[in-house]
Amino acid sequence: MNFYVILSIVFTCVPFTQQAHHEFDLLIFTQNWPATVCKEWKKMDPMHKCSMPHKNDAWSIHGIWPTKLGTIGPAFCNRTWFFDPEKIRPIEDKLLEEWTNIFNGTSNYALWAHEWNKHGTCAAILEPLNSEYKYFSMGLDWLEKYSMGKILNEANIVPSNSKDYHITDINDAIKSALNIDPAIECRKIDGQSFITEIRICFTKDLKLSNCDGVLARRMIGQDSIITNCDGSKNIVYPHYKENSLYIQLYKLVTWLQWFTL
Template sequence: MASASSFQLMILVIQCLAALSVSHATSVHFFLHAQVWAGSFCASEKGCCFPNTGMVSQEFTVHGLFPCSSSGTRLMNCDRGNSLDLSQITGLLHTMQRKWPSYSCPSSDSTPFWAHEWSKHGTCSLSVFDGQYDYFKAGLDLKDKVNILQILKQEGINPDGQYYSSERITRVLQIATGVTPALDCTVDKFGKYQLYQVMFCVDKSGSEFMDCPVYPEPTCPSIIRFPPFRGSAAEGIYLRS
């Protein structure tokens, strides 16, 4: 009798977890689209390794497309059994290698990075996107809508290792796009704050930029460094092989 009760309890727990997973997958209120700057990734203590598939685009590249709840919480790991299937995104791979690369070491073809992004974030987006192709295509399309580096350079904000006002960077991007982004900063190996990535909020369709209902916690001080795309040892940036 106790065994039967235990079995029924186990089934109930499984059903509850399944229901919780589905509810997470259908509770997307908006997205965060993050574009990362390779120069800042490389200037970190860990350094960087560029993909072994060739040179990436020398501009901000896609970090991820993160589904969020109404409170701004990022929805994660909604279906651990739904793994990346490269055959579903074959038509996107060439573009993803240039615009959605991994800078982590050791060098790879970026597949482990994409698998991580899909498992952690993409699986929580299935109430919006039909599958893996649509999810990654949306991330690439959003990247093509805003050329962050071009916008900044047109206003004299260059990746030259100099220091710039984070408020000015935000304002320049806001004027160009019509929405206010969130800046994300990290600390380089010398303890200096640097522009790591720019995040834009996206509506629940995953296609249009919008002002954020809830902004991420600020991580940038008033003055931040904008490092070169690929630096040298003299600049404190080391490319690991």
């Protein structure tokens, strides 16, 4: 059974209990590029299909991840506080559009359950994120305010299947817009480097912060950049076309998948 599916079994939500051993330093807000996620998914198995955001060339939310510098996590801070889809019902349509599960064949509820169970229960130590509804709403708010699509577009960095970009151009565009150092993730597929995620960081009082300590810095030319991307090669920022499926149809299929597990 899919790991996300296992984590998605619905239980009654119970109050969050403080857990001092799950302290963290930063919140990482991660946006992913669906075209690259889809390429990776299909690379694993050519029969895989992708469920792309219905907006043309839109970045999607991956998650909000509490993180202690120099390590990974914490994670799964309250294993009795399970995801309840009823708690996010008022914003479900927005989540389907902007916090999309690219992996066709698994439900959006499974993705959201994984993000809440693993990361949300840790973020919930902070009052603005101390419920399922607040956690997912904050992701939607941050995507609207800090959309990587808008930031890159304003720097004339746009998705293309014929043009690529240097990591410094992408990094500089984000730093210029937000005045912080982001973390940029790439994936190597068939010998090419594809942008897959852009992460921006926040302090525990929800102020933008440099992402130092999240990933190792690389010296690329004269620049020190927080990235795993290869600075010797340009990065592909691939274009994808709008999903032809209607969002309401996909919502129905997702609902049926969830309740027939």
